[in-house]
Amino acid sequence: MADHKRPESMERITTPALAEQFIAEQVAAVRAQVGDKKVLLALSGGVDSSVVAALLIKAVGKQLTCVHVNHGLLRKGEPEQVVEVFRNQMDANLVYVDAVDRFLDKLAGVADPETKRKIIGAEFIRVFEEEARKLEGIEFLAQGTIYPDILESGPVKAHHNVGGLPEDLQFALVEPVKFLFKDEVRVVGKALGLPDSMVFRQPFPGPGLGVRCLGAITRDRLEAVRESDAILREEFAKHGLEGKVWQYFTVVPDFKSTGVRDNARTFDWPVILRAVNTVDAMTATVEDVPFPLLQEITARITSEVKGVNRVLFDLTPKPSGTIEWE
Ligand SMILES: Nc1ncnc2c1ncn2[C@@H]1O[C@H](COP(=O)(O)OP(=O)(O)OP(=O)(O)O)[C@@H](O)[C@H]1O
Numbered sequence: 298m299a300d301h302k303r304p305e306s307m308e309r310i311t312t313p314a315l316a317e318q319f320i321a322e323q324v325a326a327v328r329a330q331v332g333d334k335k336v337l338l339a340l341s342g343g344v345d346s347s348v349v350a351a352l353l354i355k356a357v358g359k360q361l362t363c364v365h366v367n368h369g370l371l372r373k374g375e376p377e378q379v380v381e382v383f384r385n386q387m388d389a390n391l392v393y394v395d396a397v398d399r400f401l402d403k404l405a406g407v408a409d410p411e412t413k414r415k416i417i418g419a420e421f422i423r424v425f426e427e428e429a430r431k432l433e434g435i436e437f438l439a440q441g442t443i444y445p446d447i448l449e450s451g452p453v454k455a456h457h458n459v460g461g462l463p464e465d466l467q468f469a470l471v472e473p474v475k476f477l478f479k480d481e482v483r484v485v486g487k488a489l490g491l492p493d494s495m496v497f498r499q500p501f502p503g504p505g506l507g508v509r510c511l512g513a514i515t516r517d518r519l520e521a522v523r524e525s526d527a528i529l530r531e532e533f534a535k536h537g538l539e540g541k542v543w544q545y546f547t548v549v550p551d552f553k554s555t556g557v558r559d560n561a562r563t564f565d566w567p568v569i570l571r572a573v574n575t576v577d578a579m580t581a582t583v584e585d586v587p588f589p590l591l592q593e594i595t596a597r598i599t600s601e602v603k604g605v606n607r608v609l610f611d612l613t614p615k616p617s618g619t620i621e622w623e
Pocket residue numbers: 338339340341342343344345346347364365366367368440441456457501502503504
């Protein structure tokens with residue numbers, strides 16, 4: 298099991314100099330492992346897979362192919378940023394898959410949260426498998442496994458391993474950051490030149506906005522989640538809360554309420570704001586967001602987001618609520 302244990306001699310990566318040293322070592326190690334063979338990586342645009350992508354681009358350049366799946370459940374601007382950073386700036390081989398209709402069609406009418414998650418996970422594997430089959434001569438699969446993944450779930454984290462790929466698509470693994478803690482991954486990401494918005498991105502659930510569009514997902518309500526989330530993030534950044542609050546997002550439930558706009562009755566959705574802090578995600582406290590800021594966010598969401606006439610603030614710590622609503 299030595300392969301799965303962080304060497305005791307390994308210094309905590311806290312400075313750019315230590316990050317550079319780590320990058321140089323890993324570039325050499327990846328080159329030695331991969332040789333002139335081809336590597337595949339599922340690139341979400343999250344911190345872990347982005348850092349692995351940047352590291353591998355440095356090590357093996359065009360021998361790496363990144364696959365980014367836009368399943369329609371990503372935050373506003375994320376798919377565009379993946380294309381901009383990796384294809385345009387880093388000149389990577391990037392396969393961008395527009396699978397929005399495919400996912401949303403599969404999810405139509407499905408209200409049960411567990412079933413939604415399963416459909417999203419299974420469809421992701423299917424899309425990734427199809428893309429992998431189109432490519433020739435791939436021998437390695439790179440993954441953004443980090444040390445907490447190993448500590449929490451043993452050597453293989455199911456979804457990190459793009460778990461569920463058929464037997465004939467089992468590749469040898471390249472996991473250059475598997476002994477790093479999250480803070481170290483961020484230091485390395487910065488040293489690799491990734492933008493701060495990627496390196497310091499707040500945690501985001503695997504099924505994405507799908508679990509914040511409560512019940513059966515509809516395109517218009519999903520758009521309301523995406524747009525209100527973008528406004529919340531923008532306002533938090535403007536008021537110095539970005540990087541201070543652990544996680545903040547919006548939720549749109551599947552019921553409507555009566556409102557009034559321009560002297561006429563409306564019947565629209567509410568948007569729920571959630572902003573929490575946690576150390577270990579086992580418990581969480583609610584951020585004490587200044588009331589004037591909440592009012593400003595409310596004004597923007599009710600005027601800018603289509604189909605929304607109310608804004609609510611979730612005051613519930615964990616327990617009794619979980620961080621996400623589904
Ligand atoms: N939309 C996507 N397109 C391509 N790959 C994805 C996508 N979503 C997830 N993945 C792959 O699945 C892995 C695990 O996804 P998960 O959502 O659990 O993120 P994570 O563990 O926080 O990692 P990351 O920081 O890379 O997003 C990612 O590292 C990535 O390789």
